[in-house]
Amino acid sequence: MQLTGAQILIRCLEKLGVDCIFGIPGGVILPTFDVLYDSKIKFILNRHEQGATHMADGYARATGRTGVCMVTSGPGATNTVTGLATAAMDSVPLVCITGQVATSAIGSDAFQEADIVGITRSVTKHNYLIKDARDIARIVCEAFYIASTGRPGPVLIDFPVDVSRAVVDFEFPEKVYIRSYQPVAEPDIRDVKKAAALIMKSKRPCLYVGGGAIASNAADEVRELVQKTGIPVTTTILGLGIFPEDHPLALRMLGMHGSVYANYAVQQCDLLIAVGARFDDRVTGKIDQFAPYAKIVHIDIDPASIAKTVKVDVSVLGNVKDVLRELNKHVRDKRKATQTWLNTIQEWKKKHPLRYNESSHDILQQYVIEKVGELTKHKAVVVTGVGQHQMWTAQWYQFARPRSMITSGGLGTMGFGFPAAIGAQFGRPKDTVVCFDGDGSFQMTMSEFATAAFHKVPVKVFILDNGFYGMVRQWQELFYRKRYSASDLDRANPDFVKIAGSYGVLGLRVTKKAEVVPAIKKALKHRGPVLVHVRVSRENNVFPMVPVGHALDQVMDMA
């Protein structure tokens, strides 16, 4: 069958089961958009390419399927860089198709030309420049295979305009085989047994679960492991939801803004079992004082993650789900042997709970998040921007389900929240999607209002407006003698409710504490997109906090 390159590309996407694409058209990608016009694939038009990548990212994290975005060459392509880097850091499967000038013009500084393959080399898992239309089908299939297998990540396909116009024979490859990429290793039973032996021997074990467990859909296996053995479990920010946080064995999040008891548990344990987590510096604190008494078991799919920052005693390479399934066969109930340890943890929990000043007259961010948690029964898909509100969301929403916390953990991309929430809603149309955002974060991508309004995406956006780049201000208060250099936004912040109104989106304003709960209820009931502008306490700080360069048990807590 003879088809144009553009037809082949879209045909492949259809065959691969892509149901929606995010993006913006432009000159050299026009032949492809022309074919897309007749396709059953839904195209969601954005207002900025960064928004398109975050939307595809939110879609992917909410569903586990590969998110797809398509943009034009040059500035369209360079605008995707932040979104690709965000996805790469958090191992999110993404395929980004960029238009490119004709192959004969590449390298000539043609109009809207950028060497996007060169630019994105270090922020993608892999990238391709298609130079021959006969390679399109193979490359597209490979891209989806690479993005979604092993440790997932973004893959970029650069698609020159002449290749999209060329007419060649089309045959859809039934199988993908890349000799230099065979990502799925079966776990070594001997390693699993070694890990199990360490677990059975330990007196003070602690599980530390990250995003890898969610990426491999291992919530059931994690829960089985915890329930079977009685080992307490803490999660990274990307691991939130893998284990219900109201469970007595849940230690909640660890790290810089983790719970005191999670951090104490990690520092005091004699065995730390890391599951799909990568010992990020925000998690470990001062690395040479991290978990000083612990042997470390590391379960991960990525060999390069193992022993990258900490020394590991037993490593098990493989898909977290497979490894845990095997591991669960070799472990037994440990509650008796660890009784003293579990009691100590319960004491820490009593002594150092997460807390805030509930009697405050100002609206505290924690209060809003806690109430949204209660009113959504902890079942919403929660998406955040980056900063203080993100940390408070991690602390106070109380997650119960996997894929319910969508946040830029590794790169810390402000502006991620709003578009990612829209993408998540496209992926899970039946679920409630809540976006907590800061006034600073939200303004970085609020152009996507148009996308939400046009498609009537019923996301509930809560802007916790303190008129500051709040986390920057907090650091300036604590470490820079309250010199608030370039962190005050208040004087130039817009009227967010009016902005919502101008797009035809319902906007609610909350300035008093008594208005919080009614506004949340109203927002959750509303059938379209809602923006709730909450004027919160200006100088509220995120605690507990482990300052940079300190060990995890050197915690600053609220007075």
Next chain:
Amino acid sequence: MKHTISALVENHFGVLARIAGLFSARGFNIDSLAVGETEDPTVSRMTIVAQGDDRVLDQIIKQLDKLVDVIKVIDLKPGQLIERELVLIKARATSETRSDVMQIVNTFRAKIVDVSPDSLTIEVTGGESKVDAMLELLRPFGILEVVRTGSIAISRKSVLNAHSNDPASKNFKDRRVGARRKTDKEGKEKLRQSGEGRRKLD
């Protein structure tokens, strides 16, 4: 410490940039890099010599192995590799000094490939220390130009090609881990059998 890394890669565009990028992103200089086709024309072999902190280099090698275009990577341990470099040296040689220079050339079993009234062009092959020693001796006469290919290296014991399954290569990609340990032992067995005798040959 100096590392000699041998990588089998897909023979197509962009691969070199990916590999170089892993070094440059960490501020590591590549001392030398030699690339060429292997017995299988779809596969190229790169020999990379770099120095730096062992932990960082270990991380680079793991990252190299993760690259989709990289088929296999091996960090060749000193003493386990045969290393060669081809160097062309244009040395000053007047009628008075020519015979002295030629004596050095002969001592190092090098070759003179071009002669002009005031210079000689010398071709020498060898390991790093041999080449360095020769350059040292030629320096007093005046070295006008040096062109080095960069090291190429091959392992004494193991066979590294796109189809081999050698335990020494850091190849996690097709690792069926159950079998790995066994081949590890076999590898050691082979190592013992190969013995010292073979090592003396070069």
